[in-house]
Amino acid sequence: xxxxxxxxxxxxxxxLMKFYIERKPTSESRSLSxxxxxxxxxxxxxxxxxxxxxxxxxxxxxxYAATTPPHPEVARTIAEVMSLHYGNPSSLHILGExxxxxxxxxxxxxxxxxxxxxxEIIITSxxxxxxxxxxxxxxxxxxxxxxxxxxxxxxxxxxxxxCKQLESLGWNVTYLPVNHEGTVTPEQVCxxxxxxxxxxxxxxxxxxxxSINPVQEIGKQLKVQHPxxxxxxxxxxxxxxxxxxxxxSGIDMYSLSAHKFRGPKGIGLLYVREGIKLQPLLAGGSQxxxxxxxxxxxxxxxxxxxxxxxxxxxxxxxxxxxxxxRKVLIDGIxxxxxxxxxxxxxxxxxxxxxxxxxxxxxxxxxxLEEDGFLVSTRSACxxxxxxxxxxxxxxxxxxxxxxxxxxxxxxxxHTEQDIQQFLAALQCAVTRQEDLKGxx
Ligand code: PLP
Numbered sequence: 001x002x003x004x005x006x007x008x009x010x011x012x013x014x015x016l017m018k019f020y021i022e023r024k025p026t027s028e029s030r031s032l033s034x035x036x037x038x039x040x041x042x043x044x045x046x047x048x049x050x051x052x053x054x055x056x057x058x059x060x061x062x063x064y065a066a067t068t069p070p071h072p073e074v075a076r077t078i079a080e081v082m083s084l085h086y087g088n089p090s091s092l093h094i095l096g097e098x099x100x101x102x103x104x105x106x107x108x109x110x111x112x113x114x115x116x117x118x119x120e121i122i123i124t125s126x127x128x129x130x131x132x133x134x135x136x137x138x139x140x141x142x143x144x145x146x147x148x149x150x151x152x153x154x155x156x157x158x159x160x161x162x163c164k165q166l167e168s169l170g171w172n173v174t175y176l177p178v179n180h181e182g183t184v185t186p187e188q189v190c191x192x193x194x195x196x197x198x199x200x201x202x203x204x205x206x207x208x209x210x211s212i213n214p215v216q217e218i219g220k221q222l223k224v225q226h227p228x229x230x231x232x233x234x235x236x237x238x239x240x241x242x243x244x245x246x247x248x249s250g251i252d253m254y255s256l257s258a259h260k261f262r263g264p265k266g267i268g269l270l271y272v273r274e275g276i277k278l279q280p281l282l283a284g285g286s287q288x289x290x291x292x293x294x295x296x297x298x299x300x301x302x303x304x305x306x307x308x309x310x311x312x313x314x315x316x317x318x319x320x321x322x323x324x325x326r327k328v329l330i331d332g333i334x335x336x337x338x339x340x341x342x343x344x345x346x347x348x349x350x351x352x353x354x355x356x357x358x359x360x361x362x363x364x365x366x367x368l369e370e371d372g373f374l375v376s377t378r379s380a381c382x383x384x385x386x387x388x389x390x391x392x393x394x395x396x397x398x399x400x401x402x403x404x405x406x407x408x409x410x411x412x413x414h415t416e417q418d419i420q421q422f423l424a425a426l427q428c429a430v431t432r433q434e435d436l437k438g439x440x
Contacts, residue, residue, distance in 0.1 A: 060373050074310070099298045114271060123301055126259070129281070135199065138253075148197045152213070178394050199229065230276065338357070338434070341353075359404055359430070
């Protein structure tokens, strides 16, 4: 109880600081705003500050699709490697050799988990870089084949905006429309291929709704009908939740991000099938076989390898648990009038998205936060945008539905009791919003 009061005061002081900083732009009031900001700061750094550990006790983090809490074993490994193995793997002395060995081992672990060759793994700074490296790298490398790319209307911005950028530079891009469940079919993809198509990029699981694209069937059909066209898959939200064999699916390139499977942020990988040469995004040193320059971040690479292995080992068990919790949550949402479910019934086990037409999603999010549940309005990188969701509009949702979305994304820590408590808080938030609307 005391913790929750402290949490409310902490939030209030943050609001005070923001209010005075944002609303008082004149020079005279700037000193006032500074004073208020200082009071807010003092409150936050004194008695009312909530130690993060305590915050974890009273809040339920349900935003796993945005990022996941690092696995304790991964965090321990990173700290150890960071303090002991600080040599540059390109250095010729013994510390450099140690780091090089760690890098080699980590690459082997990643390759083993994905059942590919170590030389087919390029370490990157995360999936935004992996996606850009795959798409731009292929577009630049194969300009002699043509300048046509195919993707879908519901990709993550790191694919969508990358394609927009290439469009502005003279490439033609087909953005395949999706059905009301947010997916494309293999037939649709194959029918869009032209003589000058270089690459198809389709995400496995959509980060906003959890819709699953049939990437295995797409890859298989594409390789039979158009073997020269490259196939890239953004695997970020599917890995650790759904089985996928890269070898058996005709996938040429595959992007992953470590912080989505309990690894560190700012590190990821791109699988590139042997024999495919890409133009590197980052020119410079000869790291990653000349395919991505820059001194390697050994602690994070080792941490990513560990997180990848753990996620794979726990995949089947975690997915089954999450599927059950998802069903309880979906049934509960369906029982609350006014809410509209946007995730397909057979979507990825960890993501549930719904709209609250006529209500303010951000206000709803904060009401849920006050009750101890941390969710998001949509994907993390778009949650500060005020326009309707591009993804929901592409699925045929109304502007009202696309502007009032809430995403709940679950992880291994959650229990059925958490879901029941969340549903009760959700019902309360809906009632409060309806009351406010009635009064307004
Ligand atoms: N692709 C998808 C589907 C994602 O959900 C995300 C992150 O939200 C990314 C790519 C980008 O990953 P990163 O944060 O590593 O750049």
